[in-house]
Amino acid sequence: MLTNLRARLQRSAPEPGEQDPQGPVQETGLLANTSWLIGSRLVMAALGWAGTLLIARHLSLDEFGRFTIIFTVLGLMSVVTDMGIGRIALRGMLDADGSDPGSFAGTYIALRTLMGVVGYGLVMLIVVLLGYPAEVVHATAVAAIVIVLATPSSALDVVFQSRMKLGVVSIAGASGQVAQFALTAAIATAGGTVLYFTIPAVVAQVVVLAYKIPAANRIIPLRLHVDLVVWRMLLKEGIPLTLGIGLATIYYRVDSVMLSRLDDFVAVGIYGVSYKFIDIVHFAATAVTVPLLTLLVRSWPDDLDAFRDAMRRGALLLGLVGGLAVVGLVGFPAQLTTALYGAPYAVGEHATRLLILAQFLTLFTTLGLTCLIALGRHKTYPIVMLVGLVLNAGANAVLIPRYSYEGAAAATLAVEVLVVGVMWWLVRRESRIWPIGLRGLGVVPVAVAAGLVAGWTVLLVLPWVVAAAVAVIAYLAVAMVGGLMSGAGIDVPLGKLTRKAGSS
Numbered sequence: 001m002l003t004n005l006r007a008r009l010q011r012s013a014p015e016p017g018e019q020d021p022q023g024p025v026q027e028t029g030l031l032a033n034t035s036w037l038i039g040s041r042l043v044m045a046a047l048g049w050a051g052t053l054l055i056a057r058h059l060s061l062d063e064f065g066r067f068t069i070i071f072t073v074l075g076l077m078s079v080v081t082d083m084g085i086g087r088i089a090l091r092g093m094l095d096a097d098g099s100d101p102g103s104f105a106g107t108y109i110a111l112r113t114l115m116g117v118v119g120y121g122l123v124m125l126i127v128v129l130l131g132y133p134a135e136v137v138h139a140t141a142v143a144a145i146v147i148v149l150a151t152p153s154s155a156l157d158v159v160f161q162s163r164m165k166l167g168v169v170s171i172a173g174a175s176g177q178v179a180q181f182a183l184t185a186a187i188a189t190a191g192g193t194v195l196y197f198t199i200p201a202v203v204a205q206v207v208v209l210a211y212k213i214p215a216a217n218r219i220i221p222l223r224l225h226v227d228l229v230v231w232r233m234l235l236k237e238g239i240p241l242t243l244g245i246g247l248a249t250i251y252y253r254v255d256s257v258m259l260s261r262l263d264d265f266v267a268v269g270i271y272g273v274s275y276k277f278i279d280i281v282h283f284a285a286t287a288v289t290v291p292l293l294t295l296l297v298r299s300w301p302d303d304l305d306a307f308r309d310a311m312r313r314g315a316l317l318l319g320l321v322g323g324l325a326v327v328g329l330v331g332f333p334a335q336l337t338t339a340l341y342g343a344p345y346a347v348g349e350h351a352t353r354l355l356i357l358a359q360f361l362t363l364f365t366t367l368g369l370t371c372l373i374a375l376g377r378h379k380t381y382p383i384v385m386l387v388g389l390v391l392n393a394g395a396n397a398v399l400i401p402r403y404s405y406e407g408a409a410a411a412t413l414a415v416e417v418l419v420v421g422v423m424w425w426l427v428r429r430e431s432r433i434w435p436i437g438l439r440g441l442g443v444v445p446v447a448v449a450a451g452l453v454a455g456w457t458v459l460l461v462l463p464w465v466v467a468a469a470v471a472v473i474a475y476l477a478v479a480m481v482g483g484l485m486s487g488a489g490i491d492v493p494l495g496k497l498t499r500k501a502g503s504s
Contacts, residue, residue: 036169044177048279051181053341058191067198068256089108089158089234102220102222123147139198159220163219252412256268263405275355311436312440352409368420371431377430447476451472454474
């Protein structure tokens, strides 16, 4: 259906020479864009963790639980504010390259802005209907402004994604996080409440928008307007993905919401800290699959070799980053939690381990979905997520009353094993790209095991910081010798020697 956009946009396209006055945009590849996104995420994670640390140490466990549930509910609103059309819009942007991408981007941004306003209303309705305390409702009214601002902001990303210029997104995100941390620190110094601590997130989105809007206009002159025909095309094409991502969002958030109803806010606060550790792992999937989708859409179906090569490099890159996270966070969760958030939160170390393992599998669930979107075969995705949601909610209902946050984490891991298996069965069934050549992923468990053994051995005689560093070095050494780095597109001297040895 999106191929029909070309004819429609050509009718309103500018004359030759009018568009893109800045000249051709220099693109960068998968590894460069992924590096930008991961690098900025590391900065954002460090500042985010520091900000959360200030909040967690300033508020009581109960107050921090209230703060956590507010942003958990906000996360659920991506069901409405995204509806999956962000990925569909990329296909529309690439289809509009020969006509008027600025017009398409403008009407898409207008649609997402409207969806952000609707999302604000819905989130307020949810917190009222759930009967949360007045403090939570008032703080949510402020925090939910993030939805109104972040929704058009994320819509602008389609411009940078289509041109493989995701460095702009990275700089904007890092700048917003710097502003958020600075204001959080000021509020903590002044003695803030749950309500006041929600304000920095809003300020961060203002900064991000202020950076992205002129940058997007320099790449593609945007023409913001309403085009109901394009809106209908996007929404209709995105219905299966909308349902799937909506169910997935609930699937990945339902444990925290159920924990708040089946236990108390103290448990939510401890579980929320465990979830903070998986944020960076979660973003690894985004950092790889956002630029990867552009490469896959461009190569399908005319260049299957390029498609397979992009999928293989994406999978190995996810395996490399995910394995590194497993070594650090499964190996030393109690020590990290105590150092960052304080000893009271360290009781969630087993939940952290389980969630990290589940998130490692989620990396490949996301990769499988990205492949299906590029193929235009994502209509079965909602069924997978519906089954996952039902199983996850059922498992949480049984395990949370008995094991609290550890039961919630165990349910998440068990269900994710099933979900990732079904997703890749669909990829193999729906595509003709097999085999992709993913045997290199076998190096990941070997490297993880080597890293953990080395780290835990050193931990017997030396401080945990040294042990963690040794674990990471051992992991990377095995990954490099095993060819995982070179397979992911990271050129290192030893990787080059390995390839030469293999060819001889």
